[in-house]
Amino acid sequence: xxxxxxxxxxxxxxxxxxxxxxxxxxxxxxxxxxxxxxxxxxxxxxxxxxxxxxxxxxxxxxxxxxxxxxxxxxxxxxxxxxxxxxxxxxxxxxxxxxxxxxxxxxxxxxxxxxxxxxxxxxxxxxxxxxxxxxxxxxxxxxxxxxxxxxxxxxxxxxxxxxxxxxxxxxxxxxxxxxxxxxxxxxxxxxxxxxxxxxxxxxxxxxxxxxxxxxxxxxxxxxxxxxxxxxxxxxxxxxxxxxxxxxxxxxxxxxxxxxxxxxxxxxxxxxxxxxxxxxxxxxxxxxxxxxxxxxxxxxxxxxxxxxxxxxxxxxxxxxxxxxxxxxxxxxxxxxxxxxxxxxxxxxxxxxxxxxxxxxxxxxxxxxxxxxxxxxxxxxxxxxxxxxxxxxxxxxxxxxxxxxxxxxxxxxxxxxxxxxxxxxxxxxxxxxxxxxxxxxxxxxxxxxxxxxxxxxxxxxxxxxxxxxxxxxxxxxxxxxxxxxxxxxxxxxxxxxxxxxxxxxxxxxxxxxxxxxxxxxxxxxxxxxxxxxxxxxxxxxxxxxxxxxxxxxxxxxxxxxxxxxxxxxxxxxxxxxxxxxxxxxxxxxxxxxxxxxxxxxxxxxxxxxxxxxxxxxxxxxxxxxxxxxxxxxxxxxxxxxxxxxxxxxxxxxxxxxxxxxxxxxxxxxxxxxxxxxxxxxxxxxxxxxxxxxxxxxxxx
Amino acid sequence: xxxxxxxxxxxxxxxxxxxxxxxxxxxxxxxxxxxxxxxxxxxxxxxxxxxxxxxxxxxxxxxxxxxxxxxxxxxxxxxxxxxxxxxxxxxxxxxxxxxx
Numbered sequence: 001x002x003x004x005x006x007x008x009x010x011x012x013x014x015x016x017x018x019x020x021x022x023x024x025x026x027x028x029x030x031x032x033x034x035x036x037x038x039x040x041x042x043x044x045x046x047x048x049x050x051x052x053x054x055x056x057x058x059x060x061x062x063x064x065x066x067x068x069x070x071x072x073x074x075x076x077x078x079x080x081x082x083x084x085x086x087x088x089x090x091x092x093x094x095x096x097x098x099x100x101x102x103x104x105x106x107x108x109x110x111x112x113x114x115x116x117x118x119x120x121x122x123x124x125x126x127x128x129x130x131x132x133x134x135x136x137x138x139x140x141x142x143x144x145x146x147x148x149x150x151x152x153x154x155x156x157x158x159x160x161x162x163x164x165x166x167x168x169x170x171x172x173x174x175x176x177x178x179x180x181x182x183x184x185x186x187x188x189x190x191x192x193x194x195x196x197x198x199x200x201x202x203x204x205x206x207x208x209x210x211x212x213x214x215x216x217x218x219x220x221x222x223x224x225x226x227x228x229x230x231x232x233x234x235x236x237x238x239x240x241x242x243x244x245x246x247x248x249x250x251x252x253x254x255x256x257x258x259x260x261x262x263x264x265x266x267x268x269x270x271x272x273x274x275x276x277x278x279x280x281x282x283x284x285x286x287x288x289x290x291x292x293x294x295x296x297x298x299x300x301x302x303x304x305x306x307x308x309x310x311x312x313x314x315x316x317x318x319x320x321x322x323x324x325x326x327x328x329x330x331x332x333x334x335x336x337x338x339x340x341x342x343x344x345x346x347x348x349x350x351x352x353x354x355x356x357x358x359x360x361x362x363x364x365x366x367x368x369x370x371x372x373x374x375x376x377x378x379x380x381x382x383x384x385x386x387x388x389x390x391x392x393x394x395x396x397x398x399x400x401x402x403x404x405x406x407x408x409x410x411x412x413x414x415x416x417x418x419x420x421x422x423x424x425x426x427x428x429x430x431x432x433x434x435x436x437x438x439x440x441x442x443x444x445x446x447x448x449x450x451x452x453x454x455x456x457x458x459x460x461x462x463x464x465x466x467x468x469x470x471x472x473x474x475x476x477x478x479x480x481x482x483x484x485x486x487x488x489x490x491x492x493x494x495x496x497x498x499x500x501x502x503x504x505x506x507x508x509x510x511x512x513x514x515x516x517x518x519x520x521x522x523x524x525x526x527x528x529x530x531x532x533x534x535x536x537x538x539x540x541x542x543x544x545x546x547x548x549x550x551x552x553x554x555x556x557x558x559x560x561x562x563x564x565x566x567x568x569x570x571x572x573x574x575x576x577x578x579x580x581x582x583x584x585x586x587x588x589x590x591x592x593x594x595x596x597x598x599x600x601x602x603x604x605x606x607x608x609x610x611x612x613x614x615x616x617x618x619x620x621x622x623x624x625x626x627x628x629x630x631x632x633x634x635x636x637x638x639x640x641x642x643x644x645x646x647x648x649x650x651x652x653x654x655x656x657x658x659x660x661x662x663x664x665x666x667x668x669x670x671x672x673x674x675x676x677x678x679x680x681x682x683x684x685x686x687x688x689x690x691x692x693x694x695x696x697x
Numbered sequence: 698x699x700x701x702x703x704x705x706x707x708x709x710x711x712x713x714x715x716x717x718x719x720x721x722x723x724x725x726x727x728x729x730x731x732x733x734x735x736x737x738x739x740x741x742x743x744x745x746x747x748x749x750x751x752x753x754x755x756x757x758x759x760x761x762x763x764x765x766x767x768x769x770x771x772x773x774x775x776x777x778x779x780x781x782x783x784x785x786x787x788x789x790x791x792x793x794x795x796x797x
Contacts, residue, residue, distance in 0.1 A: 670796030677720060
C-alpha cells in the first residue's frame with residue numbers, strides 16, 4: 001500500500017513547516033504562512049490518499065522507530081496505526097488546519113500583527129503534534145504527542161504575551177490540563193506495568209499476531225478469565241475488571257482535562273484570549289478533540305468496564321447541560337462559542353459512555369466542521385469590529401458582511417441541531433443511542449444513561465437558545481456602535497475558508513442519516529459502514545478496532561443492550577422529533593426575545609441566577625479557593641514538617657557531630673609526650689578490660 | 698637451663714624502662730633510645746619463646762625486629778635533624794605546631 005509508505009509525511013510536513021517558520025520565517029514573505037499552508041495542504045492531500053486506501057480495505061499498523069529496546073521488559077516504540085477511525089480524524093485535522101492557516105492570512109497578516117514567524121511555527125507544531133497523536137499506535141506515543149499538543153496550546157493562547165490576559169490564560173490552560181494529564185501518566189504507566197504493551201491494536205504478520213494489544217489482553221482477561229499472564233492483578237489484589245476500570249478512569253483524567261469536561265473545563269473559556277484562528281484550531285480539530293479521540297481509540301478497553309462507561313456518560317451529560325446554561329448569558333461572541341464547545345464535547349462523551357461509538361465519532365466530525373466555521377466566522381466579525389468582541393456593541397452586520405452572515409448561519413443551524421444541517425444528524429444519533437441503551441440496559445448503568453440522556457436533552461433547548469441569541473445580537477437589528485455601523489472589510493482569505501466550511505456544515509451530516517436510512521431502508525449510513533470496516537476477509541487483526549467488535553463487547557461484557565419504549569423505527573423518529581422540537585423551541589424563544597431592531601438584555605430578568613451564570617457557577621472561585629485555601633495551607637504544613645522535623649533531625653545529627661568534634665579535637669595538642677601517655681593509658685585500659693573479662697584476677 | 702620466666706621478667710623490665718623514658722623525658726634522642734629499648738624487649742620475648750618451644754621462627758622474627766629497629770632509627774634521626782633545624786632544639790614538647 002503505497003499511501004501508507006508516505007503516511008509519516010502527514011506528521012512530518014507540518015513539523016518541517018514549524019522549523020521553517022521558526023528559523024526562516026522573518027526572512028520569508030507573509031512571515032512563514034506560505035510554508036504552513038503548503039505543508040498542511042500536502043498533509044491534506046496525503047490524508048485523502050490514505051483515506052481512499054483505507055476505504056479500499058487497506059489497514060496499516062506497524063512500528064516505525066524503536067527508541068528504548070527493552071531486554072526482558074517493555075520496549076518503547078513509535079508506530080503508525082491507520083484504520084478508519086484515524087484516517088477520518090486525519091482528514092478532519094488536516095482540513096481544519098489548512099483552512100485555519102489560510103484564514104490566518106486575513107486575521108494575522110492583514111492586521112499587521114508582529115511575531116508572525118512565532119505564530120506560524122506554533123500552528124505548524126500544533127498541527128504536527130495532533131497528527132502524531134492521531135496516528136499513534138501505542139499509548140505512550142499518544143501520551144507524548146498529547147503533551148506536545150498541550151505545550152502548543154500554551155504557546156499559542158499566550159501569543160500576545162505583552163498583554164495581561166493571554167499569559168495568564170495560557171498558564172491556566174497548561175496547568176489545568178496538566179492536572180488531568182497527571183492521572184493520564186499514572187494510567188499509562190499502570191497499563192504498561194499491567195500488560196507490558198501500550199498497543200491499541202494487535203500487529204499481525206501473515207495472519208499471525210506478533211504483538212498483542214492491551215485492549216485485547218484486557219478483553220481476554222475479563223471475558224475468558226485468562227488472567228495468568230497479568231501478574232499485576234496479584235499485586236493490586238483486585239479482580240481483572242475492577243483493576244481495568246481503575247486504569248481506564250486514570251486515563252480518563254487526561255481526557256477530562258483536554259476535552260474540557262467538568263470539573264476541569266475552566267481553562268477553555270479563558271483560552272479565548274488567544275488569536276481567533278487558534279481558538280478554531282483548538283476547539284474544532286486539535287486539542288479538545290484529542291481527549292474524545294483517545295477514548296474512541298481505546299474504546300475496546302472502556303467497553304469492558306460498565307463503571308467507566310457510566311462515569312463517562314454522566315460526566316458527558318452533565319457537562320453538556322452545565323456548559324450550555326453558562327452560554328446563555330455571555331456577552332462576548334467567543335465566550336458563547338467556548339461554552340458551546342464544552343457542551344458539545346459533553347455530547348460526545350455522553351455518546352461514548354452510552355455505547356454510541358459511531359455517534360460519538362460522527363458528532364466529533366460534524367462538530368469539527370461547524371465549530372471551526374463558527375470560530376472563523378466570529379474571527380471575521382472580530383476583524384470587522386476592530387477586535388471588539390462584545391455582542392452588545394454589534395448588531396446589523398447582516399447586510400454589511402453577507403458571506404460571513406450566511407456561513408455563520410449555516411454553522412449556527414448545525415450547532416443548534418436544526419434539520420438538515422450537520423449537527424442535527426449527529427446530535428440526534430447521540431441522544432438516540434443514550435435513550436435506547438438507557439431503556440435496554442438493566443441496573444445502575446441504565447439509570448445513569450437515562451439521567452445523562454435527560455441532561456443532554458435539556459441542553460438541546462439551551463443550545464438552540466444561546467446560538468440564536470448570538471446570531472440575532474451579532475447580525476440582526478440596528479447597529480449599536482460606530483464600528484458596527486462602519487465595519488472593517490474582510491478579504492478572500494477570510495471568505496474562502498468560511499465558504500468551504502459553510503457548505504460542509506450544511507452537508508457533512510449526510511454521511512450518516514440514520515433516521516432516513518431506517519425509514520427508506522436505503523444503505524446511506526455511510527459512517528456506520530466506514531467504522532465497521534470491510535466485511536469478512538478484510539483485515540482480521542483490525543477487527544478488534546471495528547465498531548462491530550465494540551458493539552459485541554458492550555453487549556456481552558458491560559451488558560449494554562438496546563431497548564425501545566416504542567418499536568424501533570417509531571422510537572428513532574420520536575427521539576429525532578423531540579430533540580428537533582426542543583432545538584426549535586430554543587431557537588424560537590431566542591428569536592422572540594432578541595429579534596427586534598433594538599433588543600434588550602432579557603437575561604437580566606434572571607436576577608441572581610444571571611449573576612451565578614455570569615460567574616460560571618463560581619467554578620473559578622472555588623478552584624482558586626482549593627488552591628489558596630486548602631492546598632496552600634496544606635503545602636505550608638508539609639513544608640513546616642519537612643523543614644522542621646525531617647531537616648531538623650538531619651541538622652541535629654550534624655550539629656552534634658560538629659560540637660563533639662570541636663571538643664574532642666582538643667586532645668590533639670601537638671606534644672608527642674601527651675600522645676605517648678594516651679597510648680599507654682589506652683594499653684593499660686585494654687589490659688585491665690581483658691583481665692577483668694578474662695578472669696585473670 | 699634458665700627458666701623462661703626469667704627472660705620474660707627481663708623483657709618486662711626493659712620494656713618498662715623504655716616506657717618510663719618515653720613518658721618522662723623530653724629530649725628527642727632519649728625518646729629514640731627508649732623506643733629501641735621497648736623494641737628489644739619484644740625481641741627478647743621472641744627469642745625466649747623460641748627457646749621454650751624449640752621453634753626457630755621466633756629467632757627469625759627477632760632478626761626482622763632488629764632490621765626494623767635499624768630502619769626506624771635512620772628515619773628517627775632524620776626527623777630529629779629536621780626538628781633541630783626548625784626549632785633550634787630537640788625538646789619534643791616545644792615542637793607543637795602540628796595541632797588542632
